[in-house]
Amino acid sequence: MPIEFTATPPAWSYDDYWNELRAMEIELPQHSQEFQPLMQFLEKLQPCNLVEVGTREGGSLFMLSRIMPPGSTIISVDLPGMAWGRKDSGVRKQRIAERLRADGFTVHLVERDSSLPETAAEVSQLLDGAPIEALFLDGDHAFDGVLADFRNYQPLMKEHAPIFFHDIAQAPHLPKVEVHYLWRVLKTLAPYLEFVVAPHWGQGIGIVLNTGLAAGFDLKTR
Numbered sequence: 001m002p003i004e005f006t007a008t009p010p011a012w013s014y015d016d017y018w019n020e021l022r023a024m025e026i027e028l029p030q031h032s033q034e035f036q037p038l039m040q041f042l043e044k045l046q047p048c049n050l051v052e053v054g055t056r057e058g059g060s061l062f063m064l065s066r067i068m069p070p071g072s073t074i075i076s077v078d079l080p081g082m083a084w085g086r087k088d089s090g091v092r093k094q095r096i097a098e099r100l101r102a103d104g105f106t107v108h109l110v111e112r113d114s115s116l117p118e119t120a121a122e123v124s125q126l127l128d129g130a131p132i133e134a135l136f137l138d139g140d141h142a143f144d145g146v147l148a149d150f151r152n153y154q155p156l157m158k159e160h161a162p163i164f165f166h167d168i169a170q171a172p173h174l175p176k177v178e179v180h181y182l183w184r185v186l187k188t189l190a191p192y193l194e195f196v197v198a199p200h201w202g203q204g205i206g207i208v209l210n211t212g213l214a215a216g217f218d219l220k221t222r
């Protein structure tokens, strides 16, 4: 069932934030007409923590942090140079982390393979066992990889908390992006929302609420 959500004009400027990123020479591989509505959705929920799997230079982490409550905890799980990554992204990611700390956030950069159970255990430890209130999955986009991330972090989440997926669109020229195989199952199980500007060109953001997912979820292959 689709989540009812009407985006009203925000009190902040997406372009101003994006310009700040540009000035720091940090890339933002997101479509503004998909990412701004995501920020507006998240702003209404006021989560006190955010876990992002797949950070690269920190563009999406910075943008999402702009609407997080002051003093909240932000955890990035990202290993530079893995799928859709670059070995040299760590320096810029550190710079974003320092900026967010200066803004008053508690920031942890977990540089480990996100799909391993011990990585999820470290995230849980960093949160002192508190449940994840918002989860952004934008790491490995292969079916097995995104499924492993979902299975690893979903059990740590607060009931009804949102899980965001990037690249839910099935684009013919991007066969390695397989998030859609998982997305099309998840959206049958729990309330969901999609921001997809140009399905055939790829990208697209999907949000699903963490309710009934574990019990109803039995996907083993695509």
Ligand SMILES: C[S@@+](CC[C@H](N)C(=O)[O-])C[C@H]1O[C@@H](n2cnc3c(N)ncnc32)[C@H](O)[C@@H]1O
Pocket (backbone or CB within 6 Å): 027, 028, 029, 030, 053, 054, 055, 056, 057, 058, 059, 060, 061, 077, 078, 079, 080, 081, 082, 083, 084, 085, 086, 089, 112, 113, 114, 115, 138, 139, 140, 145
């Ligand atoms: C698409 S980029 C993230 C983009 C970022 N969310 C943004 O919008 O600015 C994916 C990142 O996930 C990392 N990654 C991919 N698979 C991973 C894995 N199994 N464990 C940890 N990091 C991984 C890559 O190295 C890369 O930095």
